[in-house]
Amino acid sequence: xxxxxxxxxxxxxxxxxxxxxxxxxxxxxxxxxxxxxxxxxxxxxxxxxxxxxxxxxxxxxxxxxxxxxxxxxxxxxxxxxxxxxxxxxxxxxxxxxxxxxxxxxxx
Amino acid sequence: xxxxxxxxxxxxxxxxxxxxxxxxxxxxxxxxxxxxxxxxxxxxxxxxxxxxxxxxxxxxxxxxxxxxxxxxxxxxxxxxxxxxxxxxxxxxxxxxxxxxxxxxxxxxxxxxxxxxxxxxx
Numbered sequence: 001x002x003x004x005x006x007x008x009x010x011x012x013x014x015x016x017x018x019x020x021x022x023x024x025x026x027x028x029x030x031x032x033x034x035x036x037x038x039x040x041x042x043x044x045x046x047x048x049x050x051x052x053x054x055x056x057x058x059x060x061x062x063x064x065x066x067x068x069x070x071x072x073x074x075x076x077x078x079x080x081x082x083x084x085x086x087x088x089x090x091x092x093x094x095x096x097x098x099x100x101x102x103x104x105x106x107x
Numbered sequence: 108x109x110x111x112x113x114x115x116x117x118x119x120x121x122x123x124x125x126x127x128x129x130x131x132x133x134x135x136x137x138x139x140x141x142x143x144x145x146x147x148x149x150x151x152x153x154x155x156x157x158x159x160x161x162x163x164x165x166x167x168x169x170x171x172x173x174x175x176x177x178x179x180x181x182x183x184x185x186x187x188x189x190x191x192x193x194x195x196x197x198x199x200x201x202x203x204x205x206x207x208x209x210x211x212x213x214x215x216x217x218x219x220x221x222x223x224x225x226x227x228x
Contacts (some may be wrong), residue, residue, distance in 0.1 A: 001173075034215025043206055043219035044152065050213060087152055089215060095172040098152040 002026050004088055006099035012107040019075040021102045023088035028068045032092040035064055035073045038101075039084045047086075048073065078104070109134030111220035113207045115192075119227050125194040129207030129220050130187070137162025140210040141190040143181060145203040146222075153203075156181050157210060158190055197227045 003026035013019050023033065031051040036044035046055045048064035051071055061076040075082055083106055088099040115127035129141070142157040156171035158181045171179050175194070183190040194201060207220040 036215070043208075043222055044216070045219075046215050046217045049211075049215040049217075053214075055214070055217065089152070089154075091210070091215065094170050095174075096154040098154070100151050 001095055001097055002029060002090055002092065004090055004097050004099040006086075006088055006102050008102060009100065010103045010105060012105050013078050014107045015078055015080060017078045017107075019078055019082075019104060021073045021086055021088075021104075023066075023071045023073070023099050025069045025071075025090055025092075029090040029092035031067045032090055033064075033066070033071050034089045034091065035062075036087045036089065037082075037084045038087065044087060075104075109209060109218050111207050111209065111218055113205075113220035113223055115205075115223055115225070117223060117225055119197050119225065121198050121227060122196055123227075125197050125201065125205075125225055126191065127205055127207070127223055127225075128189055128191045130189045131209070132188070134209075135162075136160055136183075136185060136188045140212070141181075141183065142208045142210050142216060143192045144206045144208055144216070145201075146206070147200075147203040155179060155192065155194075155205075158183055160185060197225075199227050201225070202227050 005024045033051045035048040038044040052064045063074045085101045085103045110132045113129040140157045143155040158167040158169045160167045178195045180193045204222045208216045209218040210216045
């Protein structure tokens with residue numbers, strides 16, 4: 001199985017900050033990576049697919065980059081609604097696996 | 108707009124079989140991967156498996172997480188646009204919120220059900 005490792009596990013930030021979350025794959029996954037946002041008690045919500053494609057309806061302050069084994073999710077100008085947990089997930093080869101999550105907290 | 112509505116038993120005893128069903132409303136059932144994912148309380152996400160329906164015949168191709176493969180069956184009812192999960196011989200380690208979802212070939216998992224908490228006790 002391909003292991004996905006996110007860093008940091010927790011991130012404290014303020015409204016208006018620029019936030020970057022990193023996801024590393026244990027082997028190359030080309031660009032087959034998605035990012036999700038999850039709020040407590042809710043299903044995850046797709047933000048980014050194919051490493052850098054913005055899902056329809058997702059604010060443009062979210063962006064993704066990377067290929068191979070290293071990927072980043074960037075949130076420009078953090079908004080109150082963005083405090084949540086973020087997960088990366090590869091879909092390069094079965095089984096699909098997720099990172100352990102990054103919780104973005106209010107500073 | 109596709110919506111996924113899921114249901115099933117929320118409390119099981121050890122060794123019983125978990126059974127959940129997900130109805131797909133407002134979109135095409137063919138040409139997508141219909142997926143099950145679970146999340147233990149306070150923990151991360153685990154992909155269980157998925158089924159793909161090509162819309163040509165009434166069979167679907169499945170892929171399962173090897174860690175669960177011996178206990179998992181995902182099936183579909185194309186006439187009712189539904190797909191189901193069965194997980195046999197459950198233990199307390201199977202306690203989790205179970206989500207049904209839709210995955211595209213290129214996109215990630217773009218539609219999710221509301222989630223069902225299944226407790227094994």
